Amino acid sequence: MALNKNSIPYTIIYCAVLVIAVAVGLSIVYQSLRPAQEKNIADDKKRQILSSIRISPEKGENVADVYDRYITESFLVNFNGKRTDSATDPFAVDVAAQVKLDDNKRLLPVFEAKTKDGAKYIIPVYGAGLWGPIWGYVAFDDNGDTIYGAYFSHQGETPGLGAEIEKPQFQDQFQGKNVFCDGNFTSIAVEKAGQKPAQGDYVNAISGGTITSKGVQTMLENSLRPYQAFLFSLQEQKNPVKSN
């Protein structure tokens, strides 16, 4: 070949052609796969929300259908526990951005579900683990105090250690725990086996996953705190006498 492939013009043109070809190729791949990916992401979020009320769609079952069957309503509440008329879609609220704001400035999504055990209120939570974000959904009984079910997930916690927060063994511990103690919001502590907090309910941490476990505790405290007024209003609706 007459072309000198070590010459500078050839190298520059080669680079340009290669980069443009790759860029076009990747854009085509991205554009053509995007609808499928977005549907997957929405389905995955619905699956996570359902998981907190102990529902897992069977293989082959359409997640969106199951979601529509159980989740009767979704709405936003404000810091005072009142529903807002905001036009924002509660499902589309970016919880990751909200938890960084002051408590009284946050948009607080609630998903109301109808299960065989009565109405449940699902609250999204978001926080930090050891390596990256952790998040989840906590479903409350209609007494606004007792946890019906919890779901947690993570981006990159250590497999076998921090990543165990996504296992039922960890999540099932939360069932039946109360976030209020003597009328005060105490959240749920995540403690090393054998230890317990001064006040309030607690679950066992994951051995070897201390930072992730503490991350779950901080996440719950921070994400659920602004919902206190809302949870109180549920308690008052249910019965004027406080349970626990």
Add this chain to the structure above:
Amino acid sequence: MAINKKLLPLVNPLSKDNPVIVQVLGICSALAVTAKLEPALVMTISVTAVLALSNVLISLLRKTIPTSIRIIVQLVVVAALVVIVDQVLKAWNYEVSKALSVFIGLIITNCIIMGRLEAFSMSNRPWPSFLDGIGNGLGYGIILVIVAFFRELLGSGTLMGYQVIPESWYAAGYSNNGMMILPPMALITVACIIWVHRSRNKDLQE
């Protein structure tokens, strides 16, 4: 039994020229994804696919690539393929894509891929390059699976997520070895494999 010479690029990396235990490449990801068997398997498939495809592409381009920027060209090709694998996984198998999270992106930095591109496909035709890619991907995968097998069995008492150590053992005082889950034990397991492998292949001993 003489192996067909044309298949050597496929067969050699499985044992005699194994990328992990003989060339000692790709150790980083061998530590990261081997706490459980399932991610190790998916990682094997992904690495094999990327390796085979990039080997073929670079082999096709090898006569046109300017020598001074050949590493950059190789990296661009590998990075593009890895992004495609990641996007396809997200669209078709979201569950697995979630399980592997960052590890897919990290295939780009897997030394085996750069090593094979530079050492083999830059100077060989596409078909042998393809075989070399498959061979090295599987050679890498064998070690990953062996390490993950022992780490998951001894560290968590499960295989592919299923409990295999009977409950009665735990009742009798057996407990999982938490140390197996930590990265250093992957290194020690790899070292044990190298030990066994070297003692069976005297010609590899230095």
